[in-house]
Amino acid sequence: SAVISQKPSRDICQRGTSLTIQCQVDSQVTMMFWYRQQPGQSLTLIATANQGSEATYESGFVIDKFPISRPNLTFSTLTVSNMSPEDSSIYLCSGRYTGELFFGEGSRLTVL
Amino acid sequence: SQQGEEDPQALSIQEGENATMNCSYKTSINNLQWYRQNSGRGLVHLILIRSNEREKHSGRLRVTLDTSKKSSSLLITASRAADTASYFCAPFSQGGSEKLVFGKGTKLTVNP
Numbered sequence: 001s002a003v004i005s006q007k008p009s010r011d012i013c014q015r016g017t018s019l020t021i022q023c024q025v026d027s028q029v030t031m032m033f034w035y036r037q038q039p040g041q042s043l044t045l046i047a048t049a050n051q052g053s054e055a056t057y058e059s060g061f062v063i064d065k066f067p068i069s070r071p072n073l074t075f076s077t078l079t080v081s082n083m084s085p086e087d088s089s090i091y092l093c094s095g096r097y098t099g100e101l102f103f104g105e106g107s108r109l110t111v112l
Numbered sequence: 113s114q115q116g117e118e119d120p121q122a123l124s125i126q127e128g129e130n131a132t133m134n135c136s137y138k139t140s141i142n143n144l145q146w147y148r149q150n151s152g153r154g155l156v157h158l159i160l161i162r163s164n165e166r167e168k169h170s171g172r173l174r175v176t177l178d179t180s181k182k183s184s185s186l187l188i189t190a191s192r193a194a195d196t197a198s199y200f201c202a203p204f205s206q207g208g209s210e211k212l213v214f215g216k217g218t219k220l221t222v223n224p
Binding site: 104 | 154155156157215
């Protein structure tokens with residue numbers, strides 16, 4: 001299995017600011033993904049983090065709002081830019097390893 | 113990628129009883145994965161069943177797959193209060209995107 005660590009685990013942010021979430025995997029994974037889970041909802045895929053190239057975003061998500069980096073096979077970051085209260089969610093990083101998808105514990109963001 | 117649809121959306125049982133939740137999907141798959149999410153936490157990978165398998169066991173978990181009906185079920189036997197969580201299925205088809213898309217899940221409550 002793969003162990004995925006995310007930080008911060010939680011944060012309270014002010015409207016208009018940006019926050020970067022880091023995701024570290026203990027194994028080299030082929031694919032990495034970022035999900036958002038709004039309160040009481042299921043997971044929504046934000047984007048696929050591609051190593052060495054621009055992320056692939058799902059409909060409704062754009063690079064200016066959610067810039068993503070993936071410099072190598074074990075690390076990725078997601079930035080939530082110019083935050084508003086609607087961005088209050090849990091953000092989850094995941095990685096595909098030996099065919100299975102593993103998740104981090106999530107980063108719970110509250111935007112005031 | 114395709115989204116699985118879990119049923120029921122909510123299930124409440126007494127400790128010691130069995131819990132069964134179902135998943136339906138639309139197009140052919142290579143495998144189907146089940147996940148558990150405790151409140152506000154990351155997803156935990158429970159079990160993966162391949163398209164050529166009909167049944168798989170892991171501890172108190174039993175998963176079945178009927179590819180002719182495009183459905184799967186997850187049975188938790190002798191449930192415990194600690195099994196209280198949301199459960200998600202994720203059908204996976206190779207050849208396209210590697211991403212997994214999640215439905216609303218089944219929220220299981222096990223009462224002590």
